[in-house]
Amino acid sequence: MKLFKNPAPLIFFSLYLVLGLLIYGDYGMSWDEALQREHGLVSAHYVNQWVGYTDDAYSGEELPTYQHRFYGVWFSLPAAWLEKALGLEGFRQQFRLRHLLVFLIFWLSALLFYRLLLERFGHWGWALLGTSLLVLCPRIFAHSFYNPKDLPFLSLYILGSYSLFRFWLKPNVRSALFHGLACGMLIAMRVTGIILPAVTLFLIGAGLLFNRRMETCRLKKYALGLLIYLPAAAFFTVLFWPYLWEQPWRHFLEAFDAMAQYKWGGTVIFRGQFLAGDAIPWYYIPYWMGISIPAVYLFLAACGLLLLFPPLAANLGRRPWRLWANDEQRKDWGMLALLLAPLAAIIAKDSVVYDGWRHLFFIYPCLVYLAVYGLCRLWSLAKDKRPAWRYALIGLTALGMGNTAWFMVRYHPNQNVYFNELAPGNQLAKFDLDYWGLAYKQGFEALAKIDKREKIKVACNTYPGELNWRFLPPGVRARFEVLDKSRVGEADYFLSDFRHWAEGFQQYREHRALFGGEEVFAVRVGGTKVLVAYTVSFHVNPQ
Numbered sequence: 001m002k003l004f005k006n007p008a009p010l011i012f013f014s015l016y017l018v019l020g021l022l023i024y025g026d027y028g029m030s031w032d033e034a035l036q037r038e039h040g041l042v043s044a045h046y047v048n049q050w051v052g053y054t055d056d057a058y059s060g061e062e063l064p065t066y067q068h069r070f071y072g073v074w075f076s077l078p079a080a081w082l083e084k085a086l087g088l089e090g091f092r093q094q095f096r097l098r099h100l101l102v103f104l105i106f107w108l109s110a111l112l113f114y115r116l117l118l119e120r121f122g123h124w125g126w127a128l129l130g131t132s133l134l135v136l137c138p139r140i141f142a143h144s145f146y147n148p149k150d151l152p153f154l155s156l157y158i159l160g161s162y163s164l165f166r167f168w169l170k171p172n173v174r175s176a177l178f179h180g181l182a183c184g185m186l187i188a189m190r191v192t193g194i195i196l197p198a199v200t201l202f203l204i205g206a207g208l209l210f211n212r213r214m215e216t217c218r219l220k221k222y223a224l225g226l227l228i229y230l231p232a233a234a235f236f237t238v239l240f241w242p243y244l245w246e247q248p249w250r251h252f253l254e255a256f257d258a259m260a261q262y263k264w265g266g267t268v269i270f271r272g273q274f275l276a277g278d279a280i281p282w283y284y285i286p287y288w289m290g291i292s293i294p295a296v297y298l299f300l301a302a303c304g305l306l307l308l309f310p311p312l313a314a315n316l317g318r319r320p321w322r323l324w325a326n327d328e329q330r331k332d333w334g335m336l337a338l339l340l341a342p343l344a345a346i347i348a349k350d351s352v353v354y355d356g357w358r359h360l361f362f363i364y365p366c367l368v369y370l371a372v373y374g375l376c377r378l379w380s381l382a383k384d385k386r387p388a389w390r391y392a393l394i395g396l397t398a399l400g401m402g403n404t405a406w407f408m409v410r411y412h413p414n415q416n417v418y419f420n421e422l423a424p425g426n427q428l429a430k431f432d433l434d435y436w437g438l439a440y441k442q443g444f445e446a447l448a449k450i451d452k453r454e455k456i457k458v459a460c461n462t463y464p465g466e467l468n469w470r471f472l473p474p475g476v477r478a479r480f481e482v483l484d485k486s487r488v489g490e491a492d493y494f495l496s497d498f499r500h501w502a503e504g505f506q507q508y509r510e511h512r513a514l515f516g517g518e519e520v521f522a523v524r525v526g527g528t529k530v531l532v533a534y535t536v537s538f539h540v541n542p543q
Helices: 007-026 033-050 076-086 091-121 124-135 138-143 150-169 173-189 191-210 212-239 248-260 284-292 295-307 309-316 327-349 358-384 388-410 440-450 464-471 485-490 502-509
Strands: 267-270 273-276 456-460 480-483 493-496 519-525 528-535
Touching (some): 007 124, 033 076, 076 091, 091 124, 091 150, 091 327, 091 358, 091 464, 124 138, 138 150, 138 358, 150 173, 150 327, 173 191, 173 212, 191 248, 191 327, 212 248, 267 284, 284 327, 284 358, 295 358, 295 388, 327 358, 358 388, 440 456, 440 480, 440 519, 440 528, 456 464, 464 480, 480 485
Antiparallel strands (some): 493 528, 519 528
């Protein structure tokens, strides 16, 4: 199938690429980026040792004893190699490279998502609409410029979904190898990627059990395909994850167990309360998705979910009964499985999740698929019954997308603090906001303009403050001295992203001055303060 039969998608992707290249430098440093880089350097050092090249050590850490050896390095290892190949020595250049790579990977996955939708819905308009919904999600858009964990995983989940459909519909050597490659990369990015092979086997089994007439003719092909796919998935997982090169089965089980038993020692703010990592309720992820995905998208996805069932009822009413009648319906139910399986697994296992729903960002394309399906079905129903309803659908969708796009432009680069109409008003002290601390970059830039002194002393509430100071251009960075939070009394200013800062919230609620000083700058998103710079007149411990 030709990808660009109409010039509109080509123009869209070209403009999106240009936009990304223009703005990727606007975003600050996020909490985990330096650690993710270290993961890559440790693995690169291990690879050098493995091949006998020890003259160019990447890191003093040894992978077998590295504290974070269980983390996948599909992104961080190639990034370390590229950094070294380009000779990037400066902190700022090293992470600007990674921001660019995260964006380019997501851009390519959006292109693949467009193809997936085009093959399912058969018209470039529906495919382009779905791709626009993927891109015009404020939190996803922002994270696609800096998040080195969740966004590459989302991109690979799109690849895995596409390869699953290819293998499921046409099981052969080529599609089996392709799906094995996609699954291997996904698992080597994050061990939870094992969910994709599990869904693959579940869907094939469900088809053989409940759609015998359609699937029996493919039984031999499935048997051969699985004999190729499963070893291929295992091979590529090991290939892209150096920690598994020695004792792969044992080390994989160790990594899986470490993920399953993971305990997070931090706290989140959820519905106005500080909650420890082990006290987060089961509905944390669905609740966060409900308030931070554009409401119109959620409505369309809910319509899509409901409209899956009339065809199912019709199929079950026939003899022999079946779950799906054609390959299009097969894809619809497959995408629903890809959406619900991770959600169900996390809720059932009571897995540790925090920082909103970023750990489940990868299921967002599945939700978009349902939204496109819902809109497509509603469009067809409106044609048969009341054509005027089509105008209502166009208006609702355009209004939702336009309002979202306006928010993204108005509050750039803080799209990561988006809340939809279901969570209106000031969200400070109600939910985690800029939990990864990217707005510190804007705080330093603002202070450099406000205070003309050659040396400015600043204390920061959380660790990303230091990262964003190091990420500044050299001339701006040299003007600041960053002090530990315990030395706030010696600082000229205190920058706070409000994370883990119960005392600061209390003073905010009581309208009391902080440190005897005054607020000199604030990053605001809507009616919510995301980051604030305060002057410091006397010592108060900001714990």
